[in-house]
Amino acid sequence: MSELFANYLAVVAMVLFGIGFGNLLLQKNLIKKIIGLNIMDTAVYLFLASMGYISGRLAPIITDGDTDARKYVNPIPSGLVLTGIVVSVSVTALMLALTIRLYRRYRTLDIDEITLLARQEHNE
Amino acid sequence: MDFVRNFPLFSILLPMVSGPISSVMSGKKAKWLNYAVVAVSGLLSVATLVYVLNTGSTYNYSMGAFPAPFGNEIRVGVLEALTATFFCFVMLLSLIGGYRFTKVDIPEEKQNLYYIMMNLLLSSLLALIYTNDMFTGYVFIEINTIAACGLIMIRGWGRNLLAATKYMIMSLLGSGLVLISLSILYGITGHLLMEPMHEAIVEIMENKTYTEPLTVAVGLFCVGIAIKSALFPFHSWVPDAYGYSTCASSAILSSLVSKGYIFLLIKFFYRVIGTDIIHQIQVDDVLFVFGIAGMVFGSISAIQQTDVSRMIAFSSVAQIGYIYMGFGLNTEAGMIASVFHILAHATGKSLLFISLNSLSDGTWEYANYRKLRGAAYYHKFAGLGFAVGSLSMVGIPLLAGFTSKVYFAKAAFGVDSNPKMLIALVALAISTILNAMYFIGQTINIYTPLSVEHEPGSVKHSASARVAVVLFILINLVLGMGSDPVIRWIRTGLVHFGAIIKIR
Numbered sequence: 001m002s003e004l005f006a007n008y009l010a011v012v013a014m015v016l017f018g019i020g021f022g023n024l025l026l027q028k029n030l031i032k033k034i035i036g037l038n039i040m041d042t043a044v045y046l047f048l049a050s051m052g053y054i055s056g057r058l059a060p061i062i063t064d065g066d067t068d069a070r071k072y073v074n075p076i077p078s079g080l081v082l083t084g085i086v087v088s089v090s091v092t093a094l095m096l097a098l099t100i101r102l103y104r105r106y107r108t109l110d111i112d113e114i115t116l117l118a119r120q121e122h123n124e
Numbered sequence: 125m126d127f128v129r130n131f132p133l134f135s136i137l138l139p140m141v142s143g144p145i146s147s148v149m150s151g152k153k154a155k156w157l158n159y160a161v162v163a164v165s166g167l168l169s170v171a172t173l174v175y176v177l178n179t180g181s182t183y184n185y186s187m188g189a190f191p192a193p194f195g196n197e198i199r200v201g202v203l204e205a206l207t208a209t210f211f212c213f214v215m216l217l218s219l220i221g222g223y224r225f226t227k228v229d230i231p232e233e234k235q236n237l238y239y240i241m242m243n244l245l246l247s248s249l250l251a252l253i254y255t256n257d258m259f260t261g262y263v264f265i266e267i268n269t270i271a272a273c274g275l276i277m278i279r280g281w282g283r284n285l286l287a288a289t290k291y292m293i294m295s296l297l298g299s300g301l302v303l304i305s306l307s308i309l310y311g312i313t314g315h316l317l318m319e320p321m322h323e324a325i326v327e328i329m330e331n332k333t334y335t336e337p338l339t340v341a342v343g344l345f346c347v348g349i350a351i352k353s354a355l356f357p358f359h360s361w362v363p364d365a366y367g368y369s370t371c372a373s374s375a376i377l378s379s380l381v382s383k384g385y386i387f388l389l390i391k392f393f394y395r396v397i398g399t400d401i402i403h404q405i406q407v408d409d410v411l412f413v414f415g416i417a418g419m420v421f422g423s424i425s426a427i428q429q430t431d432v433s434r435m436i437a438f439s440s441v442a443q444i445g446y447i448y449m450g451f452g453l454n455t456e457a458g459m460i461a462s463v464f465h466i467l468a469h470a471t472g473k474s475l476l477f478i479s480l481n482s483l484s485d486g487t488w489e490y491a492n493y494r495k496l497r498g499a500a501y502y503h504k505f506a507g508l509g510f511a512v513g514s515l516s517m518v519g520i521p522l523l524a525g526f527t528s529k530v531y532f533a534k535a536a537f538g539v540d541s542n543p544k545m546l547i548a549l550v551a552l553a554i555s556t557i558l559n560a561m562y563f564i565g566q567t568i569n570i571y572t573p574l575s576v577e578h579e580p581g582s583v584k585h586s587a588s589a590r591v592a593v594v595l596f597i598l599i600n601l602v603l604g605m606g607s608d609p610v611i612r613w614i615r616t617g618l619v620h621f622g623a624i625i626k627i628r
Contacts, residue, residue, distance in 0.1 A: 017304055024297055033293060040300045044307055051311050080259060080310070084303065087266045091296060094270055098277065098289050105282055111289070118282045 009050035016043035030099045030109045034092060041088040045081045052077030128175040129185060132200050135165040135172075135208065136250045143243035151235025158239040159219065162246060166212030169250075173205035177613070182620045184256060193320050199256035203463070203617025206610070207387055208253050211380050213599075214470050215246060218379070221478035221592025222372025229279050229370040241274035245376070249384040258306050258396065259316045261388050265302060265352070269295040272381045275373040276365050287364035294351055294361045301348030308341040309396075318395040329401055339405045342397055346407055349389045353382040355448055356418030359441045363429075366437035371481035374433070378440045378477065379470035386447060386466065390459070393451070394621040403454050412452020412544065416551045418445025423558035430493045432484070435562055436476050439517060442555060443469045449548060450532060456618065457535035463614045464531055468516070468524035468603055475596040476513035482506030482589050483570060493566070498574035507570055509593035514563035516600055519556055524603035529556065531611070 004011050020043055023036025052074040060072040103109060106117045142161045146154035176182065182201035186192065219226075219242065230238050248268040255261050269292070277288035310316060312334045313324035328334050351358040366374050393402055402408050422442030429435040443465070450462030483499040483506045500507025516525035529552065536548035603610065 017300075021297065021300060024293065024300070030289070037296055037300075041303075044300070044303050047304070048307050048310075051307070076316075077310070080307075083259070083263060087263060090270065091266060091292070094273060095289075095292055095296075098273075098285060098292065102282075102285050102289060105285065114286055118286045121282050 010047060013043045013047035013050065016040075016046065019043075028110050028112055030095075030102070030111060033111075034095050034099070037095065038088065038092060041084065045084060048077040048081050048084070126175070128171055129183060129200070131168040131172045131175075132198055132204075132208070132250070132254050133185060133187075135168040135212075136198075136247055136254065138165055138168075139243040139247040139250075143240045143247070146236050146239050146243065149236050151232060151239075154236035154239040155223075158242050159216065161243060162212055162216045162219065165246060165250065166209060166216060169205055169208040169212055172200060173202070173209050176200060176202050176205050180616075193315060193317060196260060197256040197317060198251075198254040199318070200254060201617050201620045202613050203621065204253050206613050206617065207463075207466075208250055210467055210470065211249055211253070211383075212246070214379055214474055215242075215376055217592045217595055218375035218474045218478065219372050221474070221589045221596070222370065222375060222481065223588045224586040225371035225481050231280070234278060234280075237274070238278050241271045241278070242376075245271035245275065245381070249380060252384045252388050255388075256318050257316050258309070258318065258321065258392075261391075262299070262302055262306055265299055265385065265388070268381060268384055269299065269352070272377060275377060276369050278373070279368070279370050281368065283364065283368045287361070287368055290361045291365045294358065298348040298351035298358075301344045301351070305341045305344035305348065308337055308344070312337050312341070318391065321396050322398060325397060325401065329404065335405075339407075342402070342405060342407055343410075345392060346389070346411065349385050349392075350411075350414070350448070353385045353389075354441055354444055355414055356421055356441055356445055357414075359418075359422070359438075359444075362441055363434045363437045366440065366477075367431065367434040371478060374437075374481075375474040375477040378437065379474045382440075382444060383466050383470060386444075389451075390463070391621070394459075394618065399454055399459075408452050408454035410452075411448050412548075415445045415448030415450075415452050416547060418442060419449060419551050419555040420445075420558070423555055423562070427558065427562045432480055432493060432496060432566060433477070435566070436473070436480060439559070439563070440469075440473060442559070443473070443517070446528075446532065446555075449551070450535065453535050453539050453544065453548065455535060455538055456615070457531070457538045459618055460611060460614050461528060461531035461535045463618070464603075464607065464611060465528040467610070468528040468600075471596055471599045471603065472513050472516040472523075472525055475509050475593065475600065476517070478589055478592055478596070479506040479509035479513060482586070482593075483510060493569065496566075496570050497572050498570065500570040501574070505590045505593050509597060510570060511567045512597045512600060514567045516604070518560045518563050522601065522604050524600045524607075527604050527607045 017040055020036045020040025024033050024040060027033045027036060054073050057073045058071055060075040102114055106114050108114060139161050142157055146157050149157065182199060185198045185200060187196040187198065226238065244267060248264045248271060251264040252261060252268065255264065273288050273292050276291055277284050309321065312328060313321045315321040315324055325338065328338055354362045366378050369377065393399060419442050422438055422445055426435045426438035426442065429438060447462045447465050450458040450465065482503050483496060512523065516523035519526045519529040532552060533549065536545050539545045
């Protein structure tokens with residue numbers, strides 16, 4: 001139990017990941033699915049950022065000529081988070097664009113209803 | 125340093141640069157640029173393959189200023205070069221074969237957009253093949269997904285949009301799992317490059333620290349890749365995505381896109397985790413079970429379809445099951461059979477989709493089982509292509525599908541755990557019978573003399589499709605009859621992949 005409290009950031013990240021994953025998988029509303037996707041990705045960023053942070057240390061930007069590695073936090077997780085954010089923004093944009101096209105065509109955001117309407121359209 | 129060493133990087137960068145350039149071109153020019161780029165990438169890969177075969181070793185190509193444990197790298201060996209060559213040429217032939225339908229299915233003003241996506245897809249596939257850095261692998265998985273989504277939705281029907289949305293949702297679930305798995309692995313190993321990561325993982329297993337997070341991370345990675353490559357039971361997006369796209373898209377999606385992810389999984393098994401650790405944490409048994417289930421249930425679903433393009437799509441699920449079954453055996457022979465099956469399935473499936481589209485004139489009304497009756501008399505080349513593709517999928521001697529099945533059977537005999545051997549052999553037999561039921565049935569159907577009048581649609585006989593069909597048949601025969609050098613290269617490549625193969 002004490003490990004859970006010591007690593008509370010990782011625990012929160014995993015809970016958030018689960019919430020996001022569940023929403024992306026189970027929600028019927030496309031917008032809610034996209035929100036789920038973003039929660040899921042953000043959880044990963046929290047996890048990565050918490051892993052890279054060491055309390056009491058500085059951001060790895062050398063200002064006063066001090067190159068002692070022990071004064072700074074690990075920069076790689078921050079780099080990974082930035083890359084991840086770029087990826088997640090682009091897939092979110094793509095999903096939203098798809099949602100808009102589906103909405104214009106079928107006037108609903110419910111994926112089950114859209115499936116039904118598309119099948120009817122196909123059979124006509 | 126030999127100049128040839130730069131070629132893999134060139135073959136990744138070339139399509140990446142030509143994609144944005146084709147955005148300002150007309151559809152026709154973009155098409156020619158795309159063909160040229162795919163062909164040049166293929167030739168560069170051939171040169172790389174010849175180079176690594178001659179030197180008999182692999183090399184790491186460092187990207188940027190930072191050396192190995194920190195910077196980014198690509199790695200080039202026999203297996204990578206072979207797969208890259210093969211992917212480039214299958215893509216080129218699929219594009220040529222599907223050209224007539226691409227022209228009809230996609231509005232004129234959107235043609236160049238299609239080729240942007242194709243360039244992006246090629247670039248990401250090659251990057252997935254060559255990368256030596258897991259996080260780069262993740263980024264290119266996402267790029268691959270976006271490009272594939274573009275290929276599905278470009279036709280613009282409601283069903284395509286829906287298929288693209290479903291594909292995106294499933295793929296994003298998969299890539300989310302891959303990302304969290306890589307984060308956990310980075311947390312416990314402290315590395316992203318494959319070799320240092322592997323060393324750290326061996327140490328973890330020896331010290332028995334963090335073995336649970338390691339197991340969880342490997343499991344999440346496998347599930348993520350399994351979702352993206354449509355392993356049973358994560359295949360719900362497959363029939364719509366493959367079945368309703370334009371011809372070239374269906375061919376490329378089924379034969380290449382899912383294989384790119386699988387190739388990354390092979391690298392993950394061999395170069396990051398190590399096959400003996402995979403066996404220790406029993407991930408291979410799980411993949412074996414799902415692979416077997418896919419082989420059987422994919423075929424059963426295929427039998428139930430009346431729409432032949434959906435039938436072929438479901439057959440992909442079964443074939444992916446074969447590949448995962450080979451992983452599940454977790455022996456050298458099993459892995460070689462899987463890699464060979466990747467190649468055999470890629471040629472067979474592209475051939476089937478191109479032939480089917482020619483037979484049905486690219487319309488779904490004619491893709492129906494009954495409407496196709498006698499179609500082979502109108503489209504002789506397409507009929508022949510469909511027959512050869514079907515027989516290859518069933519596993520008739522002389523064709524690539526037969527050779528891979530022989531290697532799967534041999535691999536199954538080589539496993540010393542009895543239940544696994546028995547299950548694999550029985551599943552191979554059942555799956556072959558099921559394959560024969562729908563593929564042979566369909567081939568007989570298209571060669572049955574007409575009972576109803578077949579009206580040829582807007583798309584008629586196309587020379588480009590004939591060329592593609594003939595070349596695909598030739599590749600299929602070459603793979604089927606002259607498989608020895610290919611198998612030898614695959615074996616060398618896998619040995620180079622880490623020299624950690626243990627034959628149990």
